[in-house]
Amino acid sequence: MNDTPAQLTTGGRFLVEPVGCENVLTRECFSEEHREIEGMVRDFASERVYPLRDEIEKFDKDLCVKLLREMAELGLLGIDIPEAYGGLELDKVTSAIVVESLARGYSASFTVIFSVQTGIGSLPIVWFGTPEQKEKYLPRLVSAEWISAYSLTEASSGSDALAAKTRADLSEDGKSYILNGEKMFTTNGGWADVYTIFAQVDGRHFSAFIVERDSAGLEVGPEEKKMGVKGSSTTPITLTDVRVPAENLLYEIGKGATIAFNALNLGRFKLAAADLGGSKTVLEEAVKYARDRRQFGQAIAAFDVIKGKIADMTVRIYTADSMIYRTIGLIQEATDRLDKDDPLYYIHMGEATEEYAIEASMAKVYGSETLGMVTDHGIQILGGYGFIEEFPMARPYRDTRIDRIWEGSNEINRQIITGYMIKKALLEELPIRTAIRDIDAFLESDVEQAFSGAQANEECAIETGKRLALHVFHAALNEFGQDLRHEQQLTEILADMFTYLYVADSTLSRVQCLQGDAPVDKMAATIARIHSAEVSIRLLNLALTGLHAIFHGKLPPDTADHLRRFQRRMLPETDIIQLKRALADYVYSRNGYPF
Amino acid sequence: MRIAVLQKQVPDRESPLRVSDDGRHFDEQQVSFKLNESDAYAIEEALQIKDRLGAETEIIALGLGPERIEKTLREALARGADRAIRVLDDRELATDPYAVANVFAAVLKDQACDLVLSGLQSDDLGMGQTGILLGELLGMATASLVIATEPGTTSIRLKHELEGGWYQWLTIPLPASLSIQTGINQPRYPTIKGIMGAKRKQIEVLNASALWSGEPLQTCQRLYVPQKTKHTEMIEGTSDQAAAQLVEILKTGIKVL
Numbered sequence: 001m002n003d004t005p006a007q008l009t010t011g012g013r014f015l016v017e018p019v020g021c022e023n024v025l026t027r028e029c030f031s032e033e034h035r036e037i038e039g040m041v042r043d044f045a046s047e048r049v050y051p052l053r054d055e056i057e058k059f060d061k062d063l064c065v066k067l068l069r070e071m072a073e074l075g076l077l078g079i080d081i082p083e084a085y086g087g088l089e090l091d092k093v094t095s096a097i098v099v100e101s102l103a104r105g106y107s108a109s110f111t112v113i114f115s116v117q118t119g120i121g122s123l124p125i126v127w128f129g130t131p132e133q134k135e136k137y138l139p140r141l142v143s144a145e146w147i148s149a150y151s152l153t154e155a156s157s158g159s160d161a162l163a164a165k166t167r168a169d170l171s172e173d174g175k176s177y178i179l180n181g182e183k184m185f186t187t188n189g190g191w192a193d194v195y196t197i198f199a200q201v202d203g204r205h206f207s208a209f210i211v212e213r214d215s216a217g218l219e220v221g222p223e224e225k226k227m228g229v230k231g232s233s234t235t236p237i238t239l240t241d242v243r244v245p246a247e248n249l250l251y252e253i254g255k256g257a258t259i260a261f262n263a264l265n266l267g268r269f270k271l272a273a274a275d276l277g278g279s280k281t282v283l284e285e286a287v288k289y290a291r292d293r294r295q296f297g298q299a300i301a302a303f304d305v306i307k308g309k310i311a312d313m314t315v316r317i318y319t320a321d322s323m324i325y326r327t328i329g330l331i332q333e334a335t336d337r338l339d340k341d342d343p344l345y346y347i348h349m350g351e352a353t354e355e356y357a358i359e360a361s362m363a364k365v366y367g368s369e370t371l372g373m374v375t376d377h378g379i380q381i382l383g384g385y386g387f388i389e390e391f392p393m394a395r396p397y398r399d400t401r402i403d404r405i406w407e408g409s410n411e412i413n414r415q416i417i418t419g420y421m422i423k424k425a426l427l428e429e430l431p432i433r434t435a436i437r438d439i440d441a442f443l444e445s446d447v448e449q450a451f452s453g454a455q456a457n458e459e460c461a462i463e464t465g466k467r468l469a470l471h472v473f474h475a476a477l478n479e480f481g482q483d484l485r486h487e488q489q490l491t492e493i494l495a496d497m498f499t500y501l502y503v504a505d506s507t508l509s510r511v512q513c514l515q516g517d518a519p520v521d522k523m524a525a526t527i528a529r530i531h532s533a534e535v536s537i538r539l540l541n542l543a544l545t546g547l548h549a550i551f552h553g554k555l556p557p558d559t560a561d562h563l564r565r566f567q568r569r570m571l572p573e574t575d576i577i578q579l580k581r582a583l584a585d586y587v588y589s590r591n592g593y594p595f
Numbered sequence: 596m597r598i599a600v601l602q603k604q605v606p607d608r609e610s611p612l613r614v615s616d617d618g619r620h621f622d623e624q625q626v627s628f629k630l631n632e633s634d635a636y637a638i639e640e641a642l643q644i645k646d647r648l649g650a651e652t653e654i655i656a657l658g659l660g661p662e663r664i665e666k667t668l669r670e671a672l673a674r675g676a677d678r679a680i681r682v683l684d685d686r687e688l689a690t691d692p693y694a695v696a697n698v699f700a701a702v703l704k705d706q707a708c709d710l711v712l713s714g715l716q717s718d719d720l721g722m723g724q725t726g727i728l729l730g731e732l733l734g735m736a737t738a739s740l741v742i743a744t745e746p747g748t749t750s751i752r753l754k755h756e757l758e759g760g761w762y763q764w765l766t767i768p769l770p771a772s773l774s775i776q777t778g779i780n781q782p783r784y785p786t787i788k789g790i791m792g793a794k795r796k797q798i799e800v801l802n803a804s805a806l807w808s809g810e811p812l813q814t815c816q817r818l819y820v821p822q823k824t825k826h827t828e829m830i831e832g833t834s835d836q837a838a839a840q841l842v843e844i845l846k847t848g849i850k851v852l
Contacts (some may be wrong), residue, residue, distance in 0.1 A: 036666075036673060036790045044784055075787030088787055518624060590625065591611055 008431075011330070011356040012424050015466055015498060016435040016503045019459050019512070025093065025329020026510040027321060027595070034097055041076065041101035047106025048400045056107050056231040057395070059223070061191050064113050064231070070142040078142040079119055079124055085138035092266075093333045096273035096325070103277025106392065109231030111274050116188045117141065119270055120263045121148030124196045124208060127346035128251035128259055133210060137194060149192035151183040151237050152260055159412050161198070162206050162257055166239060168199040170246070176202070177249065178207060179217075179242040189235035190220050197237070198256050206256035210248040217242040228398035231349045262350040267407045268360040269331070270323045272367030277405055278396060279317045279374040284592035285392045286310065286378045289385075291588060300381070301588055304581070309377045311530070311580035314587050316529045318595055320370040323506040327359040358420045361413040362499045368403035368410065375400050411488075414495035421483055421498060427475065443565045455508060456526065457572040458532035462504045464569040465539045469497040471562060472546045479550045493546040500535045507531055520594060521584050529572075529581050536570040555575035596748065597650045599639045599703055600676065600715040603631040604667040606662055606716070614818050621818065630667050633714030639782040641712050642675045642745055653677045655704060658711065659695055660801065662682050672793035673785035679798040686804050691811035696728035701806035703733060710751070711772040715740060723774070730772025737835040738767060739774040838848065 008017065030038070049056070049065060055063055071077055078096045095118075102111050122141045125133055142243060144254060157163040164570050166181025179199050186195070195211045195218075213382065221236035251259055283478040287310060290301035334352035339347055345533025353360070375397040379386035386393040404410045425432040438498055442463075451460045473494055478485050485491060511528040514521040555563070599672045606612060607649045626663040638656065645652040656679040658673035668679040680702055688694035711733070713726035723739070726735065730737035742762070743754035752766045756776060785793075830837045830844075 031788055032666075032669070033794070036670065036785070036793075037787060038791065039670075040673075040784050040787075073782055073786070079787070088791075090787070092788075520624075589611060591609060 009334075010424065010429050012421055012430055012498075012501050015421075016365060016430055016432065019462055019505050020340065022521065023511045024322075024326040024513075025332070026509070027325055028512060030093070032095070034093060036487055037094055038072070038097045038101050041098050041105045044071070044074065044076075045102050045105035049063075049102070049107050049110055052105040053110075055443065056110050059231055061233070064110060065112065065144060065191070066370065067146065068114065068117060068147075071114065072144045073144065073364075077114075077144055080118065080123060080126055081138055081142050082134075082296055086142040087138070092269075092335065093325070096270060096328050098271040099270050100277035103281050105272060106276075106281055106396075107231065108140065108278065108396065109229045111278075112232045113188060113191075113227050115267075115270060115274065116150065117144065117148055119267050120150035121188060121192070121196070124150070124250055124259050124263055125130075125210065127262060127350060128208075128255075130247070130525040132247065133250070137210065141194075146193035147188055147191045149186050149195045150263065151186045151189070151195050151197045153185045154182065155184050159409055161260060164200060164206065165466045166197070167203050168201045168207060168209065168244070170201075171243065174246065176243045176245050179209065179211070179244055180238040181239050183237040183239070185224065186235055186237050188233055189232035189237055190223055195237065196250065196281060196514075197239070198260060199239075201253050204521075205254035207253050207254045208259045209244050209248040210250055211239075211242065211244050215242050226402075228395070228401055238432055240400060245468060258350065263351065263407055265266045265350075265353045265360050268364035268413070269324065269328055271326075271407050272320070275367040275371040275400070276317065276320055276324055278400065279313070279371045280593040281395055282371070282374050282393070283310075283313050283317060283587075286313065286381045287592050289382050289588060291412045301584075305519050306381060307581050307584035308577070310584040310587055311375050313374045314583055314593065315527050315530050315534075316370050316373055316581075317426075317593060318524070319503045319507045319531050320367055320512040321595070323503045324363045326506040326509070327356060327363045330356050330359060336437050345554040357500065358498070361408070361420075362502050364407055365410045365413045365495075366398070366503060367500055371396075372404060373398045383418075395408075411492075411524035412494045413529045413572050415485070415488065416500055417495040418491040419493070422475070422477070422482070422484060425473070426482075430527050432470065432473070436470050439471060442467055447569060453512075454526060455512060457506075457574070458508055458528050461532045461536045461570045461572050462501065462508060463538060465497075465504070466501055468539055468543050468566045468570070469494070469501055471552070471566070472497065475530050475547060475550045475559070487549070490546055490549050493542050493549075497539055497546075500539060504532055504535045512594055519586065520587075523583060524595060526579050526583055529574055530583070532573055533576050535576040536572070540567055540570060596644070596648055596709045596713060597655070597707060598644060598652065598710040599655045599657050599708045600634075600638045600641045600665055600671065600705065601699065601711070601729075602634050602638060602656050602658045602664075602671050602828040603717050604628045604658065604664045604712065605631045605719040606718055614820065615616070618817050618819070619815055627658050628663060628667070631714050631717045631719075631775045632816050633716060633775060635714075635782040636777050636779050637712040638671050638674060638676065638713045639780045640744060640775055641710075642783065643780060644710075644744065647835070648746070655680060655706065655708070657699060659683065659698055660689060663782050665798065668798055669793050670785060671820045672796045672798070673789040674783060674787060676796075678796055680801065681798055682801045682803050682806065688803055688807075688811055689817045691813040692720075692722045692724035692728055694807065694809070694811040696725050696732055697807045697809055698803050699725070699729050700732035702801065703729075706849070709769045709771075710746065711735065711770070712752060713772070715776050726772050726774035733770070733772065736769075736771040738771065739766070740776045741773045742776050744773065744779075 075088055076098055078087030079090045079098060082089045141148050150162050154164050167176040168179050172176055193213045197209050201207045219238040221238060224234040227235060246507040262576050290306050291299050293300045331353055334355055335349050338348045347504045377396055378393045382391055382393050384390040424430040449459055471577055476490060480487055508528050510523050547559060606631045606674060607627045613622040613625055615622045620705055625847055641654045645654055654676040656676040660683040665681060671809040672679055672799050698718050716723035727737045727739060738749055738753055741753050742756060746754040748764050750768045751771055754762055754764050757763050830840050
């Protein structure tokens with residue numbers, strides 16, 4: 001890695017900057033304290049949560065609250081909460097490590113309950129609350145004396161959250177707001193003592209309120225019968241003339257969207273971290289089973305197709321890990337630049353987080369789809385037993401399905417990724433125009449001169465891939481202009497291209513940081529080789545589909561010619577299958593995810 | 596009261612163990628290390644004594660091994676130990692409890708400890724001798740298989756396991772060295788505050804070779820995976836003779852009849 005200072009500080013810059021041009025946060029650079037906290041939470045999860053996972057799944061509020069309080073004693077509920085209110089206010093890396101490590105408990109239900117309590121349930125008050133609101137609620141939430149929930153969704157407004165119909169009207173005496181409406185799918189809804197509820201003041205100013213459980217007129221509806229995370233509470237909340245003291249308005253009238261989207265932005269990378277932890281535990285279960293299960297006279301682990309699946313799972317997890325912690329590192333770095341004593345500190349933190357909205361959305365999409373893919377392979381490796389509840393795959397398979405839907409569906413997040421890229425291109429926050437102009441010179445340059453070192457082939461493929469994505473992006477903007485955002489299938493293609501490139505860039509940057517000659521480092525380099533080769537093929541396919549859409553089925557001759565030139569640099573001569581065998585054997589030798 | 600607690604780092608049970616090429620060690624690159632199980636109960640017992648007796652009680656975590664054991668000692672500090680002493684095993688003494696006890700005795704002889712707590716035995720070697728040997732070398736009273744403690748000012752009342760499911764309460768004078776049985780208490784997790792605070796606590800580093808120059812009584816000659824062999828014996832003769840011989844083998848050879 002070279003130490004040249006980065007020129008740009010804006011999100012999305014990976015697309016126009018070369019691999020390894022800046023320090024990226026990786027698991028290998030965790031501090032000693034990070035590692036110790038990780039060890040502590042893993043121990044807690046495997047010793048306290050894991051043995052109780054079946055009890056939790058039977059829906060047991062007392063048990064879950066007891067576990068939450070045990071975590072509170074250890075300080076685990078206060079990572080994002082200021083010291084003045086009983087928290088520890090540590091960095092975001094710690095908060096991701098905690099939620100990732102909690103996955104050792106093999107209880108997505110409990111992780112969800114914890115995530116709401118420490119995330120969307122309390123952070124809006126941390127960020128936007130008045131000192132009085134913080135004083136009143138945060139110490140109770142950080143100790144889990146009270147349980148919290150966040151109520152945004154309604155029957156007719158899910159992704160279109162700002163179209164909520166719940167109303168808030170100021171009472172005649174001006175001392176309270178009167179809330180009316182019905183909220184849906186509130187996680188922790190049945191158990192919470194305090195809710196952040198979104199409503200339209202005067203029917204048109206989207207705002208948020210802190211509402212206590214015992215408010216007259218607040219009624220918690222029946223528990224939803226869910227496909228997964230059955231140990232957690234999900235209910236509707238009905239509000240009938242609920243009087244909320246005016247001082248319980250959160251932030252300002254009409255600022256509900258800022259509150260909602262900030263909470264979601266931060267929630268995204270934490271969800272990604274939780275999915276990452278889940279993926280590692282599922283891989284471990286799959287490896288254990290594959291090594292024990294014998295068919296045709298040998299452990300099924302020895303069969304080539306099983307090796308392929310184990311390798312695919314490992315590559316996916318390693319690359320997700322690389323991009324998720326890089327993203328958290330970027331957001332942390334931007335937050336570190338802020339003045340903590342500034343009264344608007346948390347507002348600026350929200351802005352800093354939004355700066356990396358592209359990366360956060362990518363982390364959410366890639367992280368949730370990683371766990372989806374890993375549990376699917378896990379079921380397949382377990383075969384018939386994968387379908388049986390007593391075996392450890394069916395539940396995570398059901399539990400993870402929601403992750404592609406909540407915290408902004410993956411479809412919405414893909415629109416966010418391309419939407420922000422369009423904005424950054426048009427406002428010239430990113431030098432996309434210059435980058436596009438330089439594509440031809442790049443394609444004519446001497447490859448061997450431009451790329452050297454152990455990962456020269458991978459670097460060349462990824463750098464060419466970035467130009468390819470820019471080429472398609474440019475063609476799409478030329479054809480559709482601002483209306484590109486309405487071409488949703490095309491914007492999804494672009495979002496996927498950008499995401500694959502960010503993941504590949506992050507993985508390669510991480511591998512380049514590893515100096516050692518240990519087997520684990522060599523295997524990381526193997527992963528980078530497999531991944532960049534596979535990603536190149538996917539990028540070319542996506543580009544081809546995208547360009548055909550842009551040119552209505554008929555590629556202009558110069559575009560076809562361009563494509564061939566990209567292709568020449570993006571198909572490294574790599575025997576992916578052989579590399580996967582070696583990777584799977586290494587994973588077997590370490591009894592699970594070894595990185 | 597001053598309590599020294601021995602903290603040993605051992606390979607995690609779930610790590611794959613592979614004998615290294617020299618045939619005397621295992622391949623550490625593949626292994627993750629953790630605190631020995633009964634040592635976790637020992638440090639917890641010390642912390643509970645401190646909780647009862649108050650802040651004037653000092654807990655010293657003590658370990659012998661390569662540099663990597665710093666992590667284990669840091670965990671003890673995070674749990675609440677006041678300071679730590681790490682002895683670098685520059686003579687490869689770790690496989691001999693007599694040598695280990697001598698090194699620790701040299702460390703502790705000037706520390707004026709009232710209690711030395713150790714885990715009953717280690718998960719890797721399982722010798723179960725270090726705590727008792729150390730007590731003897733320091734001229735302390737000793738007890739093993741301890742499952743409850745009630746420290747007084749000049750003596751300690753304790754419960755320990757005897758054979759056949761029997762227990763015994765006894766009182767022994769201080770200073771004393773106790774080997775702690777697992778299950779005596781519920782070991783705590785380090786808190787985040789503890790982890791952050793451990794950074795400011797001191798870990799003194801010493802070399803084993805500077806502390807003890809004697810000769811170990813045991814050394815590890817060879818490390819190997821138990822070898823399985825198959826042996827087939829053909830029984831000759833008529834069916835009656837063969838049956839009689841088979842019964843004889845089942846009776847006296849493999850003793851299943």
